[in-house]
Amino acid sequence: MFMFAQHPLHPSQLFYKSSYSLAFVNIKPVVPGHVLVIPKRRVRRFYELTKDELFDFSLSCQRVAKALEEYYGVRSMSLVIQDGVDAGQTVDHLHMHIMPRRPNDFKKNDDLYVELERIDADNREQRSKESMEKEAMEYRPLFEEGFQI
Ligand code: AMW
Numbered sequence: 701m702f703m704f705a706q707h708p709l710h711p712s713q714l715f716y717k718s719s720y721s722l723a724f725v726n727i728k729p730v731v732p733g734h735v736l737v738i739p740k741r742r743v744r745r746f747y748e749l750t751k752d753e754l755f756d757f758s759l760s761c762q763r764v765a766k767a768l769e770e771y772y773g774v775r776s777m778s779l780v781i782q783d784g785v786d787a788g789q790t791v792d793h794l795h796m797h798i799m800p801r802r803p804n805d806f807k808k809n810d811d812l813y814v815e816l817e818r819i820d821a822d823n824r825e826q827r828s829k830e831s832m833e834k835e836a837m838e839y840r841p842l843f844e845e846g847f848q849i
Contacts, residue, residue: 725835727827735798
């Protein structure tokens with residue numbers, strides 16, 4: 701079972717896996733298609749990645765962002781690392797937020813950060829396992845190597 705810090709990731713949430721990285725659907729997305737990429741090894745900060753992990757993580761973020769951009773037919777993506785607690789990091793395991801952007805999806809562009817913070821603090825009900833599985837299943841075929849747990 702892969703972990704996201706202390707959170708066990710359900711295998712059905714995962715849609716992409718490389719040597720050192722994983723991508724999975726978000727339990728509380730702020731926009732449709734908001735997913736996370738993490739290194740398999742738990743590190744808290746970006747600077748803790750080894751060179752091999754860094755290369756693999758960057759490549760994975762690039763591949764996932766491009767695949768979702770095409771899948772959603774958008775022309776812009778926000779890629780965000782909240783690297784440390786004062787930058788808004790709430791989960792102690794480095795993660796890249798990958799978020800498809802649509803015209804006027806927020807009143808002001810940077811309201812995305814307000815929403816990220818708000819939703820973290822909000823104890824609103826998390827998505828069901830079924831809803832996350834359905835989304836992950838849509839993304840798996842986007843990667844030519846397919847996905848195997
Ligand atoms: W941070 O505020 O640490 O930059 O973002 C944490 C992110 O992790 C949030 O988007 C939150 O919804 C997401 N998250 C937390 N736990 C899980 C989980 N078990 N599965 C998927 N996403 C999660």
